Amino acid sequence: MPSVTGAAAATTSAIAPTGSPSPSPALAVPSESESPAPSLRPASSYPLVNSCNPASVPSAIAVTTPASGADSSIALHVPILMYHRIVPIALAGDSLRGLVVPPETFAAQLDALAGAGWRTITMATLANDLQARRRPPARTFVITIDDGWDDGYTYALPILQKHGFVATYFVIAGRIDLPSFLSSAHLQALVAAGDEIGDHTMDHVSLPSQKPPQLTYEIDAAAARIAQVTGRWPESLAYPSGGVDNEVVAAVAACQELRVAVIEERLVTEKPETTGKPGASQSPGTVATAAPEVSETWTDRFVVPRLRVSPTTMPANLVAELDRYATG
Ligand SMILES: [Zn+2]
Numbered sequence: 324m325p326s327v328t329g330a331a332a333a334t335t336s337a338i339a340p341t342g343s344p345s346p347s348p349a350l351a352v353p354s355e356s357e358s359p360a361p362s363l364r365p366a367s368s369y370p371l372v373n374s375c376n377p378a379s380v381p382s383a384i385a386v387t388t389p390a391s392g393a394d395s396s397i398a399l400h401v402p403i404l405m406y407h408r409i410v411p412i413a414l415a416g417d418s419l420r421g422l423v424v425p426p427e428t429f430a431a432q433l434d435a436l437a438g439a440g441w442r443t444i445t446m447a448t449l450a451n452d453l454q455a456r457r458r459p460p461a462r463t464f465v466i467t468i469d470d471g472w473d474d475g476y477t478y479a480l481p482i483l484q485k486h487g488f489v490a491t492y493f494v495i496a497g498r499i500d501l502p503s504f505l506s507s508a509h510l511q512a513l514v515a516a517g518d519e520i521g522d523h524t525m526d527h528v529s530l531p532s533q534k535p536p537q538l539t540y541e542i543d544a545a546a547a548r549i550a551q552v553t554g555r556w557p558e559s560l561a562y563p564s565g566g567v568d569n570e571v572v573a574a575v576a577a578c579q580e581l582r583v584a585v586i587e588e589r590l591v592t593e594k595p596e597t598t599g600k601p602g603a604s605q606s607p608g609t610v611a612t613a614a615p616e617v618s619e620t621w622t623d624r625f626v627v628p629r630l631r632v633s634p635t636t637m638p639a640n641l642v643a644e645l646d647r648y649a650t651g
Contacts (some may be wrong), residue, residue: 366499366507372547373540375556375578383550386447386558386580391621392456399458399619400648401449403465403585405629409482410474416503424634426478430485435638436464437486441645445519446491446559450583453621462649466490467585467629469523469561471498476509480516489516493523493561493585496545499552507552514553521559522546522581529566530574538574546578556580562587572625584625617648 377385406429407422408415415423424432441462444452452459466483468475471494483490492513498504505513510520524530525545530538542560550556560575565587575584619627632641 363508363511366496366548366552369548369551371544372551373544375543375546375580377550377556377580380547380550380556382554384555386556386582388582389451389455389457391454394456395621397456397458397620399449399453400617401444401452401459401463401465401619402617402645402648403446403449403467403627403629405585405587405631406466406468406479407470408472408474409468409479410472414474421633424632426482428634429479430482431638432632432636432641433482433486433488435642436645437488439642439646441642443483443488443490445489445517446521446583446585447519449619450558450624453619453624454582456621462645464645467493467521467561469493469587470527471495471505471523473503473505473509476505476513480513480518483518484516489518491519491521491559493521493559494549495523495525495527495563496548497525498527499548510549510553514555519559520549520553520555520557521561522549522557523561524563527563529564530562530571531566531568533571535570535574538571542574542581543578546580550580558582560584567626575625582624583619583627585627585629587629587631 372379377383406424408418409424409426409429411425412420412423439462441464442460443466444459444463446465446467449459449465451457466488468479468490471492475490475492479490492505492510494505494510499510500506514520522542522545524541525548526541528541530541533541546557546560558580560578560581560583562571562584567584567586572584575581617628617630630644
């Protein structure tokens with residue numbers, strides 16, 4: 324079960340983005356007809372839909388894909404940053420400190436990147452670019468925020484908006500509307516602000532240990548729940564705790580709406596002795612312990628690596644790290 328920190332009550336007062344949808348009558352059953360806009364009924368009140376067939380949630384907008392380009396081997400080098408919590412340490416409860424980036428640190432990191440000319444796209448846009456074999460502009464990067472904590476709305480969103488940035492939020496579908504996690508209203512406001520809501524499974528379990536029916540539930544039912552709540556099918560997935568194998572990749576690929584998936588750590592360049600304990604093996608001021616290979620191809624789109632950003636990542640070092648991949 325998620326740990327509930329009590330941070331929600333302390334942090335939800337701050338910001339009401341202009342994109343926030345006005346609440347519809349409480350607990351109204353969504354009309355099946357005209358509008359794709361979802362109501363604000365609790366996520367848990369929706370029926371379980373164990374399918375990625377967009378017809379199974381007709382109220383949600385299905386994913387549209389571009390025409391495929393000719394060269395399937397084209398590699399893009401768009402850095403994908405991985406964050407978890409953007410919240411003051413004092414409000415972070417028992418979250419691992421390596422996953423907690425204070426808002427002022429997040430703002431300083433984004434200030435530096437914006438100042439160096441970096442601009443964001445979402446994972447969905449990156450998937451489009453990969454499929455169309457289209458190179459995004461130089462100095463394009465992706466911000467991902469995992470696990471669906473409500474500080475992604477209260478703290479991260481206003482900082483993103485100040486910079487004109489968007490992010491992909493990987494939410495745990497089974498925790499939507501729980502205390503300290505993003506609510507249905509939060510998710511709808513994020514979508515309205517141009518952010519993407521991605522699939523981070525139903526229960527945040529390690530996928531390689533799951534039997535096929537449970538795999539489908541964790542991946543597909545979570546995608547459908549996000550579609551029910553936000554009115555949009557997710558296009559991207561993040562594997563919990565970086566756990567992935569060939570069966571898991573096949574299960575994700577079988578969800579027709581999911582077009583790209585990211586791992587939590589770089590897959591190839593991590594040393595074996597690196598246990599993956601967040602923050603455990605990083606020296607201050609570094610993004611990563613080894614020279615990363617930031618690369619995405621359509622062929623390998625379900626094992627896309629990310630760069631973990633820690634609370635001690637100095638903004639200048641982050642810029643230097645990303646500038647290694649700047650082209651043009
Ligand atoms: Zn996670």
